[in-house]
Each structure stands twice: as C-alpha cells, then as structure tokens.
Amino acid sequence: MVKRAMxxxxxxxxxxxxxxxxxxxxxxxxxxxxGRSVQLTAKQAVPFGHKVALVDIPAGAKIYKYGExxxxxxxxxxxxEHVHVHNIExxxxxxxxxxxxxxxx
Amino acid sequence: xxxxxxxxxxxxxxxxxxxxxxxxxxxxxxxxxxxxWAANYLHGTRYMLSPVQEPIPGYDREIVERFLVNIGRxxxxxxxxxxxxxxxxxxxxxxxxxxxxxxxxxxxxxxxQLVTVEEEGGIHQAIGRAVxxxxxxxxxxxxxxxxxxxxxxxxxxxxCGISDPFSAVAGNPVVGYLFDRLVDAGxxxxxxxxxxxxxxxxxxxxxxxxxxxxxxxLSLVREEEEAAKSTGEDVRATNPNPVNKEQGISxxxxxxxxxxxxxxxxxxxxxxxxxxxxxxxxxxxxxxWPASASLIPGLAAAGAVIPxxxxxxxxxxxxxPPFPQISSSAVAPVFYSTGNPRAHKRLESNFDFGxxxxxxxxxxxDEAGERLISKILSVASGECTKMETLRFAQPALMPYRxxxx
Numbered sequence: 001m002v003k004r005a006m007x008x009x010x011x012x013x014x015x016x017x018x019x020x021x022x023x024x025x026x027x028x029x030x031x032x033x034x035g036r037s038v039q040l041t042a043k044q045a046v047p048f049g050h051k052v053a054l055v056d057i058p059a060g061a062k063i064y065k066y067g068e069x070x071x072x073x074x075x076x077x078x079x080x081e082h083v084h085v086h087n088i089e090x091x092x093x094x095x096x097x098x099x100x101x102x103x104x105x
Numbered sequence: 106x107x108x109x110x111x112x113x114x115x116x117x118x119x120x121x122x123x124x125x126x127x128x129x130x131x132x133x134x135x136x137x138x139x140x141x142w143a144a145n146y147l148h149g150t151r152y153m154l155s156p157v158q159e160p161i162p163g164y165d166r167e168i169v170e171r172f173l174v175n176i177g178r179x180x181x182x183x184x185x186x187x188x189x190x191x192x193x194x195x196x197x198x199x200x201x202x203x204x205x206x207x208x209x210x211x212x213x214x215x216x217x218q219l220v221t222v223e224e225e226g227g228i229h230q231a232i233g234r235a236v237x238x239x240x241x242x243x244x245x246x247x248x249x250x251x252x253x254x255x256x257x258x259x260x261x262x263x264x265c266g267i268s269d270p271f272s273a274v275a276g277n278p279v280v281g282y283l284f285d286r287l288v289d290a291g292x293x294x295x296x297x298x299x300x301x302x303x304x305x306x307x308x309x310x311x312x313x314x315x316x317x318x319x320x321x322x323l324s325l326v327r328e329e330e331e332a333a334k335s336t337g338e339d340v341r342a343t344n345p346n347p348v349n350k351e352q353g354i355s356x357x358x359x360x361x362x363x364x365x366x367x368x369x370x371x372x373x374x375x376x377x378x379x380x381x382x383x384x385x386x387x388x389x390x391x392x393x394w395p396a397s398a399s400l401i402p403g404l405a406a407a408g409a410v411i412p413x414x415x416x417x418x419x420x421x422x423x424x425x426p427p428f429p430q431i432s433s434s435a436v437a438p439v440f441y442s443t444g445n446p447r448a449h450k451r452l453e454s455n456f457d458f459g460x461x462x463x464x465x466x467x468x469x470x471d472e473a474g475e476r477l478i479s480k481i482l483s484v485a486s487g488e489c490t491k492m493e494t495l496r497f498a499q500p501a502l503m504p505y506r507x508x509x510x
Contacts, residue, residue, distance in 0.1 A: 008274060016270050018464060048447070049270040049419060050353035066273070068305070070359035083355070085341070090356030092304050093333040093340025
C-alpha cells in the first residue's frame with residue numbers, strides 16, 4: 001500500500017508520517033511537500049505522526065526537521081526507517097553529560 | 106479586513122472585556138472555602154481561589170500580589186468582592202493584605218467590596234455578606250450593554266500543551282496566523298514557555314525589536330537550560346514528556362521548533378513577567394514555566410480575555426477525558442484547539458476548534474486561520490467555550506523561585 005508522509009522544509013532529512021505505516025516493512029511511502037517528492041520503502045512500522053528518514057543518515061549526523069536541527073543520529077539510520085528516541089539524541093539540556101564541575105563529560 | 110468585529114464590554118479603565126462577570130476573589134488561603142461556598146449561591150459570578158499559604162520570599166509575594174490584583178481588575182470582570190480573613194491579615198509589604206488588594210483593584214474604577222471573616226464575626230456571616238454584596242453587583246452589571254469593537258481591541262494569549270507533531274504543522278501555525286492578524290489590527294497577543302524555546306531561541310531572538318531585549322531573552326533561555334542541566338538528567342526525562350514522545354516528538358529541540366509557531370511571525374515588543382499586563386500593544390513574550398495550571402491563569406492575569414490552549418491531544422486514553430485546565434483562569438473562558446485530525450474527531454465534545462483539515466490536505470493554513478478568527482470573534486461576542494459550561498475552580502500554580510521559608 002502507498003502511505004503518505006509530509007515534508008516540511010527543503011533541508012529536512014525526515015518527514016512526518018500521515019498515514020500510519022502498520023506493517024513490518026515494504027510499505028511504499030510517498031513523502032511530499034515544498035515541491036519535493038521522495039519515494040521510500042518502509043523499513044519498519046511507523047506510527048501516525050512519527051518521523052520517517054528521507055535519506056540515509058550516518059551516526060553522529062545532524063537531523064533536520066522544519067529546516068532546523070532537532071538532534072543528532074545516535075546510530076546509522078537508513079532511508080525509510082523510523083526516526084525516534086531509539087536513534088536520535090537531543091543536544092540541549094543534557095544534564096546527564098555534565099560532571100560535578102559543570103563540564104561536559 | 107475591517108468587518109472583523111465583536112460585541113464586548115468597555116471598562117472604566119479603558120480595557121475591553123468579552124464577559125461581564127462579578128468576581129469573588131479569595132485574598133488568602135483561608136478564604137477559599139468562604140469564596141467557593143458563597144459563589145455557589147450566585148448567578149453571574151466566577152470565583153478565583155487564592156494560591157498562597159506558605160511563607161515565601163518577597164519576589165514571590167510580588168508575583169501573587171500582581172496575579173490577584175490583575176485577575177480582580179480583569180477586562181471580563183464588571184465588579185469584584187474581595188474576601189479575606191481580616192482586612193490586615195497576612196503579608197503587608199507587597200500589598201497582600203486583603204484591604205490593599207481591594208484598594209488596588211478599586212483603582213481600576215470597578216465597584217469593589219471587601220468582606221472579611223474578622224469584621225463579620227465568622228465564616229457564615231461573611232458568606233452572607235458576600236452573597237448580599239455580589240447580588241447587588243450582578244444586577245448592576247447586568248445593565249452594562251455590549252458594544253461593537255474590532256479585532257484589534259482584543260488581547261489574546263496562547264499556551265500549547267499535550268503537544269504532538271501536528272501541533273507543529275497545523276495547530277500552532279494556525280494560532281500564529283490569528284496572532285499575525287491580531288497584531289496587524291492593532292491588538293495585543295501573548296505567548297510563553299521559556300523551556301520550550303530551547304533549541305529554537307535563535308529564531309525567536311531575531312524577532313525582538315530592541316537589542317537589549319534580545320540579550321535578556323537569550324540569557325533567560327540560557328538560565329533555563331542551566332537549571333535543566335543542574336538536575337543531572339537528560340532534559341528528555343521530563344521534556345518532551347512521555348505523552349509527547351508517545352506521539353512522535355523525539356527531542357526538546359523538535360518540540361520547541363514546533364511550539365514557537367504559535368507566536369506567528371510578527372516582531373516581539375518585549376518580555377513581561379508572569380501575570381503582568383503588557384505596557385503596549387503588539388506581541389509579547391511572557392516569562393513563566395510551562396505548567397498549564399500556571400500559564401493559563403497567568404495569561405488571564407496579563408489581560409488575555411480568551412486564553413487559547415493549543416493542544417496536540419493524540420494521546421488521550423479516553424474519548425471523553427477531563428481536560429487539563431477547566432476554569433483555572435476563572436475570569437476568562439479557556440478555548441481549546443487542536444491540529445490533530447484524529448484527536449479532534451475523538452474529542453469533539455471538548456475542543457472548540459480543530460484544524461486537522463490542514464494535515465488531511467482539506468484546508469490551507471490561511472483558510473483554517475480565517476476560520477479560527479471567526480470562531481474567536483464569536484466567542485468574544487458571547488458564544489460559550491466547551492469548558493466555560495462547567496462550574497469548577499482550581500487554584501492557579503504560581504511560578505515561585507523559592508525557597509519556601
């Protein structure tokens with residue numbers, strides 16, 4: 001089945017899933033917006049509203065949504081994969097990375 | 106568009122209200138029972154409970170004083186009965202004595218009456234006196250007629266919550282469209298939530314009209330991030346919260362970038378303190394913490410005649426849940442909107458407005474924005490919001506710095 005996803009900005013490396021991707025894999029995903037159209041094969045189930053990767057994203061690379069950085073890939077992400085807390089880290093408010101002297105570990 | 110008008114109430118201090126309530130205001134924690142009992146006997150009234158009992162430092166007492174006075178002289182309030190333990194009980198230095206609160210509210214030109222347990226000789230006598238005073242005020246207020254005003258005579262505020270990814274692409278930008286039109290019409294708009302600008306502060310900062318405020322704003326955000334870091338946790342332990350994450354928001358930066366869309370695109374005139382009335386027209390940022398039980402009443406205190414709670418709402422475990430803020434602003438009807446098409450369908454009995462149509466491709470952001478403006482103007486003219494039909498009061502949470510002493 002063909003499922004829709006929404007691209008918000010030209011720079012984005014993820015899109016918002018508008019039709020829930022229920023099956024384990026192989027759903028065809030058409031991501032569209034801002035004059036871009038990207039065709040993907042879903043790698044796994046992605047719930048309504050969650051993010052799907054538009055391109056391959058190497059570990060440590062910045063992830064873009066709204067044309068802005070929303071975090072960093074904590075592992076290699078393939079196009080069509082679900083992007084969420086399991087493979088993206090926030091860079092801000094990271095008290096867990098601060099040692100007692102207030103320095104980043 | 107010049108035909109954007111509503112029927113509202115002109116107050117003696119020049120503010121424009123959309124409701125015509127007589128308010129029973131509790132000046133201290135002890136009077137919350139007196140106030141809620143008296144209000145039960147009265148048609149045409151609203152009541153605000155006192156948020157303060159614990160000994161708190163001067164800068165925190167100042168927040169409480171500003172909050173209570175500004176609620177007491179809210180544009181939606183025609184007249185106020187202030188209830189207290191005694192005329193001069195509690196802290197005096199910041200003007201928190203019941204008699205001082207009453208005098209400051211009366212300076213707005215509204216009829217105000219102070220009723221205290223001490224002077225009346227007991228709680229039952231005080232209830233009787235308050236009922237008697239408020240009944241006369243309700244009759245007097247009922248003869249005030251609505252007059253025609255333009256969109257630019259409104260003061261609105263927005264807080265977003267229970268956010269999901271559709272808040273960012275539909276719900277918040279549609280409110281942003283309303284804010285742009287309101288500001289262009291000469292009105293006043295307030296937005297907030299300094300935790301939820303972290304990661305998006307570089308975009309918001311560009312919109313302040315003077316460089317000193319840019320610096321102050323960035324330092325507020327930096328302090329907020331330092332406070333978050335001082336917990337030793339990844340901020341994601343609390344924000345985005347479990348509900349945001351369940352719906353697909355992965356990081357605080359992502360949440361913030363969606364949250365700021367609710368402010369629209371116009372220049373930001375400055376920063377106001379929690380519950381402070383902006384000193385001029387246009388768009389303002391209100392300092393405060395994101396809890397809805399704090400911000401919704403805080404927006405009302407700052408003069409918002411309709412506080413908008415812009416919700417994601419995809420995560421509710423039931424089709425008819427109790428919404429987070431029902432009447433905590435008391436004097437201003439809370440207006441619930443959502444950009445999530447599924448949430449709107451499930452919870453239509455609680456939402457006043459939905460623009461999931463934008464996500465479904467059935468409506469543009471501008472079309473949904475125009476529809477929101479019509480709805481807000483209708484509510485301003487008297488149409489009830491869903492929460493306004495419920496009679497229930499919650500005390501507001503104050504954004505204390507502490508410590509509690």
